[in-house]
Amino acid sequence: MELVPSLWALALSLSVGTLGWLLVWGVYYNVTRTHLPPDLKQRTKLRWITFLQNVLMALALGIEKLGVCNRYKIWQLIFNGIPPLGDSGLIIKDLRFDEVPVRMYRSKSQPSKKSRAIVYIPGGVGLLGSISAYERVCRFIARESEFVVVSIGYRLAPEHLYPVPLLDCCTAVAHFLKHAADYGVDPNHITIAGDSSGGTFAAAVCQRLTARKDLPRVQAQVLIYPFLQAVDFNLPSYQQNHSVPPLFKKRAVKLGLTYLTGMRKHVRCLMKNAHVTRDLQAKYQKWVSADLIPDEFKARGYVPMELPPFCEALHSLYEKGFDPMFSPLLAEDEILRQLPKTFILTCEYDVVRDDGLLYKKRLEDNGVPVTWCHIKDGFHGTAFFIDYGLFELEISHRSLKPLIQFLEDL
Incomplete structure (x- = not known):
């Protein structure tokens, strides 16, 4: 008879501990990895929205690890949000x-x-x-x-x-x-x-x-x-806004890769453009290049990057991205x-x-x-x-x- 209260106490302590960890992680992510430019209006509200989003996404990842369902099912529910009231018009x-x-x-x-x-x-x-x-x-x-x-x-x-x-x-x-x-x-x-x-x-x-x-x-x-x-993930906007919520550069690449292939492999190499052959780089240079971006959009900073060593495995995985x-x-x-x-x-x-x-x-x-x-x-x-x-x-x-x-x- 004493076992049931003990199990409830354990479950409660785990729930409180998990919630505490999520809150700490959310604060850490918001402070260290998120940049809100100073001229954004309603910065405080946007900061809270970003904090809530990151906590819920982390919670979904935890639920996935417990084997309940994949993270995307939870994210879809979060994205759907609260249904609006009826509209008589x-x-x-x-x-x-x-x-x-x-x-x-x-x-x-x-x-x-x-x-x-x-x-x-x-x-x-x-x-x-x-x-x-x-x-x-x-x-x-x-x-x-x-x-x-x-x-x-x-x-x-x-x-x-x-x-x-x-x-x-x-x-x-x-x-x-x-x-x-x-x-x-x-x-x-x-x-x-x-x-x-x-x-x-x-x-x-x-x-x-x-x-x-x-x-x-x-x-x-x-x-x-x-x-x-999906040729160049180092254009000026990718460099300048890589940590501006809600679409961080790494998150964007991960989600796009998952939509394309169902996997999240080689993300760091993809962010460096290691999936692009030299021939393709030359072919698309006339359409996809920082040289074509007006200088006013480089004022907040832009550093031209050399192509990294080509990764054949990544190219084969991601080749459909050039379609x-x-x-x-x-x-x-x-x-x-x-x-x-x-x-x-x-x-x-x-x-x-x-x-x-x-x-x-x-x-x-x-x-x-x-x-x-x-x-x-x-x-x-x-x-x-x-x-x-x-x-x-x-x-x-x-x-x-x-x-x-x-x-x-x-």
């Missing part, structure tokens, strides 16, 4: 486009026919993104614009590795373009959008659609702080020339900032009209916190306002 429906789950948002004040629409692809590096996670973003766009919004619930890695999540997006978009009139949408006024890896997917989907002459042409693409290349489907910046000019008008948003304190700058240059060089918005005090993930109550950030509205203006001007 919107009609929200869950549908399937060729078996791909989607959620459609329409303002009750919109006409039932010939509406314009935006397909929004959630971010999350193909591992975490979901309709639920981007519920607030999509509701905001639907409320603030005259657009029907469609969010895609693609399958996730590591169970479904690249290119499965992207192909789900291609399937859903093609279905919508083909059957738009059935949903009260003008098929000639559809925009493809996404943020972070959702921006990657949006860019890749639009490139892939250039070969589909059987479908209506996409009106525009919207790329919000997108990841666009334009994974790295849209590497598409040929003949593809880029066919792309629609484009909105690109970049943030100064974002590791993938320079991907957006390089893609902007390539599109403009190929005659594609580009509307560029740069948030000088922005960081990766700013849009995610829109309408998030206690966690909402002022910069979220400031980041999405130019997007709404771009949509209104189409």
Whole structure:
């Protein structure tokens, strides 16, 4: 009889000990490995959000080690967040486009026919993104614009590795373009959008659609702080912002590698560009190079780095990363020339900032009209916190306002 209370006491002590360790680790990580630039607004709130994020991610890792489930299941739950309350001004429906789950948002004040629409692809590096996670973003766009919004619930890695999540997006978009009139949408006024890896997917989907002459042409693409290349992880933005939350350089590379291969091997070598052959480096130099980044974006520091010794094992593992489907910046000019008008948003304190700058240059060089918005005090993930109550950030509205203006001007 005395054994049961003893077991409860042991479990309680372990729980308290684990929580204490997580809190100590979170404080240590926040102080020693996290850099918040001085001109960021709401620094205290962002510091607390980062602390909570790091503690929860560490907790997920501990649960994985106990054999309960893999860390990504827990991270997905964290990323989904707290469901928002109902929105009386919107009609929200869950549908399937060729078996791909989607959620459609329409303002009750919109006409039932010939509406314009935006397909929004959630971010999350193909591992975490979901309709639920981007519920607030999509509701905001639907409320603030005259657009029907469609969010895609693609399958996730590591169970479904690249290119499965992207192909789900291609399937859903093609279905919508083909059957738009059935949903009260003008098929000639559809925009493809996404943020972070959702921006990657949006860019890749639009490139892939250039070969589909059987479908209506996409009106525009919207790329919000997108990841666009896996050639150079030492561009100025990677060097300057490697420890700025929430997307640290090492975390970005780890997550991208997991989405691509299901493994997290050779991360340090990958961050040094050891996966790039000399031939590939020479081939892509004209598109992916710090020399193409305006000097104003090097002012906070940049040190050119020599390529490390080439790693054949890493190259073989990561070779698919050079596919334009994974790295849209590497598409040929003949593809880029066919792309629609484009909105690109970049943030100064974002590791993938320079991907957006390089893609902007390539599109403009190929005659594609580009509307560029740069948030000088922005960081990766700013849009995610829109309408998030206690966690909402002022910069979220400031980041999405130019997007709404771009949509209104189409």
